[in-house]
Amino acid sequence: MTKSILLVGVGGQGTILASKILTLGLMEAGYDVKMSEIHGMSQRGGSVSSQVRYGDRVMSPVIEKGKADIIVSFEKMEALRSLDYLKPDGVLVVNNEEIPSMSVITGEEDYPEDVLDEIKAHVEARVVDATRMAAELGNEKAANMILLGTIIKSMGLEHIHWEKILEDNIKPRFLELNKKALKAGMEAV
Amino acid sequence: MKTLMTGDEAIARGAYEAGVRHASAYPGTPSTEILENLATYKEIYAEWAPNEKVAMESAIGAAVAGARSMVSMKHVGMNVAADPMFTWAYMGVNAGNVIVTADEPGMFSSQNEQDNRNYAKAAKLAMLEPSDSQECIDMMKAAFELSETFDTPFVIRMTTRVCHSKSIVELSDRKEVPLKEWTKNPAKYVCLPAMAKNLRVKLQERMEKLAAYSETSPFNRMEMGDPSVGVIASGICYYYAREVFGDKASYLKLGFTHPLPAGLIKEFCSKVDKVYILEENDPYIEEFVKQQGCDCIGKELFPYTGEMTPDVIRACVGGKMPETIEFDRSKLIRRAPTFCAGCPHRGLFYRLGKRKDIMISGDIGCYTLAASKPYSAMDSTVCMGASISLGHGAQRAFNLGDSGRRVVTVLGDSTFFHTGINSLINTVYNKSNTVNIILDNRITGMTGHQENPGTGFTAKGEPTTLISIEKLVKAIGIQHVYVIDPNNLALVDETLDRCLALDEPSVIITRWPCALKKFSQADKEEFAGMFSTKNKVDQEKCIGCKACLRTGCPALSYDKASKKARINHAQCVGCDVCAQVCPKDAIVKED
Numbered sequence: 001m002t003k004s005i006l007l008v009g010v011g012g013q014g015t016i017l018a019s020k021i022l023t024l025g026l027m028e029a030g031y032d033v034k035m036s037e038i039h040g041m042s043q044r045g046g047s048v049s050s051q052v053r054y055g056d057r058v059m060s061p062v063i064e065k066g067k068a069d070i071i072v073s074f075e076k077m078e079a080l081r082s083l084d085y086l087k088p089d090g091v092l093v094v095n096n097e098e099i100p101s102m103s104v105i106t107g108e109e110d111y112p113e114d115v116l117d118e119i120k121a122h123v124e125a126r127v128v129d130a131t132r133m134a135a136e137l138g139n140e141k142a143a144n145m146i147l148l149g150t151i152i153k154s155m156g157l158e159h160i161h162w163e164k165i166l167e168d169n170i171k172p173r174f175l176e177l178n179k180k181a182l183k184a185g186m187e188a189v
Numbered sequence: 190m191k192t193l194m195t196g197d198e199a200i201a202r203g204a205y206e207a208g209v210r211h212a213s214a215y216p217g218t219p220s221t222e223i224l225e226n227l228a229t230y231k232e233i234y235a236e237w238a239p240n241e242k243v244a245m246e247s248a249i250g251a252a253v254a255g256a257r258s259m260v261s262m263k264h265v266g267m268n269v270a271a272d273p274m275f276t277w278a279y280m281g282v283n284a285g286n287v288i289v290t291a292d293e294p295g296m297f298s299s300q301n302e303q304d305n306r307n308y309a310k311a312a313k314l315a316m317l318e319p320s321d322s323q324e325c326i327d328m329m330k331a332a333f334e335l336s337e338t339f340d341t342p343f344v345i346r347m348t349t350r351v352c353h354s355k356s357i358v359e360l361s362d363r364k365e366v367p368l369k370e371w372t373k374n375p376a377k378y379v380c381l382p383a384m385a386k387n388l389r390v391k392l393q394e395r396m397e398k399l400a401a402y403s404e405t406s407p408f409n410r411m412e413m414g415d416p417s418v419g420v421i422a423s424g425i426c427y428y429y430a431r432e433v434f435g436d437k438a439s440y441l442k443l444g445f446t447h448p449l450p451a452g453l454i455k456e457f458c459s460k461v462d463k464v465y466i467l468e469e470n471d472p473y474i475e476e477f478v479k480q481q482g483c484d485c486i487g488k489e490l491f492p493y494t495g496e497m498t499p500d501v502i503r504a505c506v507g508g509k510m511p512e513t514i515e516f517d518r519s520k521l522i523r524r525a526p527t528f529c530a531g532c533p534h535r536g537l538f539y540r541l542g543k544r545k546d547i548m549i550s551g552d553i554g555c556y557t558l559a560a561s562k563p564y565s566a567m568d569s570t571v572c573m574g575a576s577i578s579l580g581h582g583a584q585r586a587f588n589l590g591d592s593g594r595r596v597v598t599v600l601g602d603s604t605f606f607h608t609g610i611n612s613l614i615n616t617v618y619n620k621s622n623t624v625n626i627i628l629d630n631r632i633t634g635m636t637g638h639q640e641n642p643g644t645g646f647t648a649k650g651e652p653t654t655l656i657s658i659e660k661l662v663k664a665i666g667i668q669h670v671y672v673i674d675p676n677n678l679a680l681v682d683e684t685l686d687r688c689l690a691l692d693e694p695s696v697i698i699t700r701w702p703c704a705l706k707k708f709s710q711a712d713k714e715e716f717a718g719m720f721s722t723k724n725k726v727d728q729e730k731c732i733g734c735k736a737c738l739r740t741g742c743p744a745l746s747y748d749k750a751s752k753k754a755r756i757n758h759a760q761c762v763g764c765d766v767c768a769q770v771c772p773k774d775a776i777v778k779e780d
Contacts, residue, residue: 010524023193027357034321035192035355038297044526044555045743060432061354061425066511081521084513100522100746106563107736107747112520116294122514 002055014144019050144145149185199322201226204330208366211251213244213393216636217263219352220291241266252286272712285336287380294469304470400448408444419461531704531762542566552600574608602632642644675699722763
């Protein structure tokens with residue numbers, strides 16, 4: 001049975017590294033894996049998403065609406081935007097982070113205050129203060145590893161040797177921070 | 190060894206394993222990473238060409254001279270490269286040659302969604318279409334062998350989802366292929382009419398041989414299951430179909446798609462009750478299947494536009510749609526891409542957009558984002574290099590009337606080298622009076638920072654001759670050339686005024702590096718002190734007028750509680766554009 005993981009956020013939040021680590025771990029564990037990303041215009045402050053699918057044999061690299069087993073959103077508004085991709089009984093993890101878009105900055109529209117309420121009205125979302133937790137660990141950029149940790153725990157993937165994958169793919173000076181962040185994420189859900 | 194690769198990485202890997210020696214390309218999403226990865230193999234000479242036509246000719250030359258060669262481009266790049274490509278098909282190769290096109294159904298980062306399979310048919314080139322990364326490797330290796338066997342260049346047609354999806358691949362060693370001998374052979378390589386007439390006949394014979402081979406190609410295969418539905422698909426659509434129909438259908442998976450295998454198609458159609466043709470964009474396979482006298486269901490049911498993702502297929506065939514969570518969409522805010530903090534385009538377009546009486550003829554690059562708010566500073570964008578020439582034509586037309594309207598054209602440094610230079614020659618030669626702005630941010634920005642003829646480095650990172658845009662435009666014959674810092678808003682206004690007052694063509698070069706660029710030693714010397722400071726809002730002086738916010742910088746925000754502007758310390762790079770528009774001088778340097 002193919003499982004589908006959707007990572008969403010804003011360009012620059014580190015979704016690509018998180019999904020890279022995730023897919024390498026899944027491959028090491030013997031799964032067939034496919035991942036799809038859209039590059040290009042989206043890098044310049046736009047919405048970004050990484051779609052990861054794994055199982056015995058994966059066909060489509062893209063996730064259909066209503067088919068994601070888990071969505072991990074690096075930003076509140078992006079969680080709401082992607083909500084129709086979630087299975088009705090799927091897991092939603094939201095980083096409690098608000099990033100204004102250009103239309104908000106220039107005053108064309110307001111960032112609604114009740115985004116989390118709107119999400120919670122439909123699903124049992126797990127809200128994680130990943131950015132704050134990462135800052136406390138030493139660097140808020142490690143929020144992506146905290147959120148990866150929530151995926152690992154939620155999908156029951158703790159048996160994979162994640163520390164080894166991190167060692168092979170993270171620069172030595174950031175390694176300890178990332179290991180701590182991953183562990184903190186697994187404990188946060 | 191097993192690893193995960195994108196389709197682009199796998200194309201480069203396949204080229205490496207196939208013994209490719211020479212590669213040329215111009216960057217363009219979703220193809221850019223092919224040449225970026227090729228450049229990392231020390232065995233392969235890899236170069237950025239100024240445009241796709243030049244890249245194609247470079248690869249042709251290498252193949253003729255005896256080295257396995259390739260060229261890669263996005264779909265619209267093939268329009269630029271089409272001139273040499275059509276005649277290259279006549280000539281045939283010496284060493285193997287592959288032309289990779291990366292099409293964009295859905296237009297994530299493109300101005301159109303043309304289907305380049307039509308090019309293979311029109312130019313009479315053999316074509317392969319991979320469905321995943323492993324097939325990218327396998328097809329590259331097969332294409333080079335077949336290219337030499339059949340004496341033809343091969344097209345490999347990818348789409349965004351193949352280019353940018355990762356899947357598992359098995360790596361092999363490189364096969365070293367010795368250089369083939371070059372001998373003078375004008376009957377093959379000089380396409381004068383007398384020679385071309387003979388080559389045209391040979392080309393037709395070759396297509397017939399390739400059509401016979403297509404019937405036996407391992408990339409074309411039947412996968413028989415439930416015969417009630419038969420699906421014919423190529424590329425990513427094969428996997429989309431598998432996702433939707435699973436074992437409840439039979440499949441004809443096509444990988445060798447020009448020439449298509451007529452016999453195999455007829456055999457498959459005879460074995461199944463009904464046939465769906467699943468293909469993105471044009472009915473390329475469908476028209477061929479119908480030509481063979483086979484009944485099939487194609488574009489009367491499935492869309493011409495966008496991606497043929499599983500949800501689209503499901504909806505078309507009346508399948509059960511997954512249950513989704515409905516929510517209040519009025520709560521969503523738009524999140525469009527935007528200029529980065531410190532982007533050198535901001536100052537120019539902030540001021541240019543204030544001039545409502547001009548026409549702004551734009552081009553392809555990050556700066557095309559100036560068409561949107563808050564700048565609204567672009568009135569046309571067609572293709573690479575068109576800004577200057579389209580602007581020239583528009584100016585000529587305005588000059589026929591009495592509006593007195595002036596045309597300002599804008600394009601980037603890499604786009605100028607691509608094809609803008611030809612357009613500027615036309616402007617000078619035909620005595621135009623347009624104002625032409627070249628946004629020289631010292632790198633090819635939009636596609637993720639590739640070197641170009643103006644940066645002083647090659648694709649391999651080696652130092653090379655730096656071509657000066659200033660000297661070049663003066664040599665063409667532009668008499669009025671101004672090189673300015675676009676972050677200086679008063680200077681932007683003054684220079685625009687000066688150029689708009691002229692009845693001759695002018696060039697303004699806005700020279701300031703992309704804020705995300707990895708700076709060279711030359712950059713550090715020329716732009717001393719760049720991006721080394723940060724700004725803050727003096728909360729006492731700020732009156733909350735939001736003037737700074739209208740520069741559209743993502744480092745700025747408005748605090749509703751205090752009714753004052755704020756600057757995000759982490760994002761600000763101290764370009765000072767916002768400080769210049771503040772009426773109260775409330776934006777100052779951090780201590």
